[in-house]
Amino acid sequence: MRSPAQRLSPIKASVDFEADGVQHGFLRLPYSRDDSAWGSVMIPITVVKRGDGPTALLTGANHGDEYEGPIALFDLARTLTVDRVQGRVIIVPAMNYPAFQAGTRTSPIDRGNLNRSFPGRPDGTVTEKIADYFQRTLLPLADIVLDFHSGGRTLDFLPYAAAHELADKDQERRCFDAVAAFAAPYSMRMIEIDAVGMYDTAAEAMGKVFVTTELSGGGTATARTAQIAKRGTLNVLKHAGIVSGAPEMGPTRWLDMPSAECFRFAEDDGLVEPVVDLGDPVREGDVIARVHPVGRTGLAPAEYRAALDGVLAARHFPGLVKTGDCLAVVATVED
Numbered sequence: 001m002r003s004p005a006q007r008l009s010p011i012k013a014s015v016d017f018e019a020d021g022v023q024h025g026f027l028r029l030p031y032s033r034d035d036s037a038w039g040s041v042m043i044p045i046t047v048v049k050r051g052d053g054p055t056a057l058l059t060g061a062n063h064g065d066e067y068e069g070p071i072a073l074f075d076l077a078r079t080l081t082v083d084r085v086q087g088r089v090i091i092v093p094a095m096n097y098p099a100f101q102a103g104t105r106t107s108p109i110d111r112g113n114l115n116r117s118f119p120g121r122p123d124g125t126v127t128e129k130i131a132d133y134f135q136r137t138l139l140p141l142a143d144i145v146l147d148f149h150s151g152g153r154t155l156d157f158l159p160y161a162a163a164h165e166l167a168d169k170d171q172e173r174r175c176f177d178a179v180a181a182f183a184a185p186y187s188m189r190m191i192e193i194d195a196v197g198m199y200d201t202a203a204e205a206m207g208k209v210f211v212t213t214e215l216s217g218g219g220t221a222t223a224r225t226a227q228i229a230k231r232g233t234l235n236v237l238k239h240a241g242i243v244s245g246a247p248e249m250g251p252t253r254w255l256d257m258p259s260a261e262c263f264r265f266a267e268d269d270g271l272v273e274p275v276v277d278l279g280d281p282v283r284e285g286d287v288i289a290r291v292h293p294v295g296r297t298g299l300a301p302a303e304y305r306a307a308l309d310g311v312l313a314a315r316h317f318p319g320l321v322k323t324g325d326c327l328a329v330v331a332t333v334e335d
Contacts, residue, residue: 007122011133015047017090017141022082023047027092029129031109041098041109041126046077046091053087054240057142058233059134060092062115062149062199064099064106067221068213069148072229087242090138095199096130103219105152116197135202144178144209144240147199148229151217155326156317158278159215159228160186160255164200171207178211181239181247182232188214188313188331189256193263211236218317255331261307264328266321268302270294278315282306288328291321306330 014025027043058076060069073093080089094100096114098107106113112127120131139145151157161182163175179187190212195201203210213232215225235247273290276282283306290301304327314329321327 009122009133009137010129011137013045013137015045017047017088018049019047020049020051020082022080024077027133029126029133031126043095043097043130044077044093046080047088048080048082048085048091049088050082050085051087053085054143054242055088055090055141056237056240056242057090057138057145058092059095059146059199060148061094061096061100062147063113063152064094064096064102064104065152065219066148066150066217068150068215068225068229070094070100071221071226072148072233075230076233084243086244087240088141089237089242090141092138095134096127098126105154115199118197118199118202131199134199139203139206139208142203142208144211144236145203146178146182146211146233146236147203148213148215150213150215150221150225151314151317153219154217154317155314156217156278157214157314158186158255158311159213159225160184160188160313161211161213161232162188162190163211164190164192164195164204166204168207171204171209174209175204175211178209178236178239180252181235181249182211182213183235183247183249183252184213184215184228184232185250185252186313187252187254189254189334191257191259191262193260193326209240214314254334255311255313256334257313257329257331258308262310262313262329262331263326264288264304264307264330266291266304266316266323266325266327268293269322270301270320272316272319272321272327273301274315276312278312280312281310282312282330283309288312288330289315291327294320304328308332
C-alpha cells in the first residue's frame with residue numbers, strides 16, 4: 001500500500017502544462033456531497049506558455065475574503081497573450097476556491113485554512129488535497145511564486161509587497177529583488193506569527209523566489225489597491241524575464257518587522273478606539289489603540305502601546321475586538 005506521500009493526487013488538470021499557447025481550464029477535485037453525489041470542486045486555472053524560459057506561479061484567494069489578487073489575476077488570465085511571454089505563466093486566481101465563493105477566510109467545506117495546511121495530503125480534507133496538489137505538482141514547476149494577500153474582513157494593512165528573512169542569503173536576496181520590482185508603495189521584511197503549514201514556507205523550502213503581499217483589507221478592494229496588484233504582477237513577470245520590458249517603478253518605503261514586539265494582541269473584549277491611523281509614525285510607549293469595555297458605562301478603557309519606534313503597518317478592522325485578536329502591528333522604517 002502506498003503511503004500518503006506516494007499516493008496520486010485526486011486533482012486532475014484540464015490544461016497541459018507543457019503545451020505552448022494560452023489555455024483556460026480547471027483543476028478538478030472530486031467532491032461527493034449531498035447535492036451532487038459525483039460532484040467536483042472546479043478551480044479555474046490559466047497557463048500561458050511560449051518556448052523555453054522561467055515559470056511564474058501566480059496565486060490569489062489563498063484566503064477567500066482577500067480580493068486584490070483575484071482581481072489582478074482574473075484580469076491577467078483574460079488579457080495576457082502568448083506573444084508577450086517567453087517561458088510560462090501559471091495563473092490560479094482563487095486557490096481556495098470554496099472559500100473564495102463563500103467570501104470567507106477558510107473553506108466552508110471543512111473550515112480549512114489553506115495557508116496553514118501545507119504540505120497537505122492527497123487523502124485528506126478538501127483543503128489538504130488542494131495544498132498537496134500545489135506542493136507536489138505546481139510548486140515544483142515554478143521558478144518564481146507571487147501569492148497575493150490582504151487583510152480580509154478582520155485586518156487592514158498598509159499596501160506592501162514582502163518577503164521573509166531566509167537562511168539561504170542568496171535566495172533571500174533574490175526574493176527581495178523581486179519585492180523591489182513589484183514596486184508597491186511599501187516593501188516589507190516580514191516575520192510570521194507562526195510559519196508552520198504556510199504556502200510561503202513550502203515554496204521557500206524548495207528554493208523558490210517567493211513574494212507575497214498585504215494590500216489593505218477590510219474584506220474588499222479599492223481602485224488604488226487593485227491597480228497596485230495589476231501593476232505589481234506585470235512588474236514581477238518583467239523582472240523574471242518572462243514578459244519583456246522594464247518594471248514600472250515608483251517610490252517605495254522599506255519597512256521591517258524585526259521581532260514579535262511588532263505585534264499587539266488584545267487582552268480584552270470590547271470596542272476598539274484607534275488612536276493612530278495606518279502609516280502614522282509612532283514612538284515606543286505611544287498609545288496606539290484603546291479597547292473600551294461595553295458591558296456597562298463608567299469603566300476606563302484598556303490602553304495598548306507601541307513597543308518600538310516605527311509606523312502603524314496594520315490594524316484590527318472591525319469595530320469590536322475579542323481577546324486574542326491581533327490589534328495592531330508596528331513596523332520599523334529602514335533608512
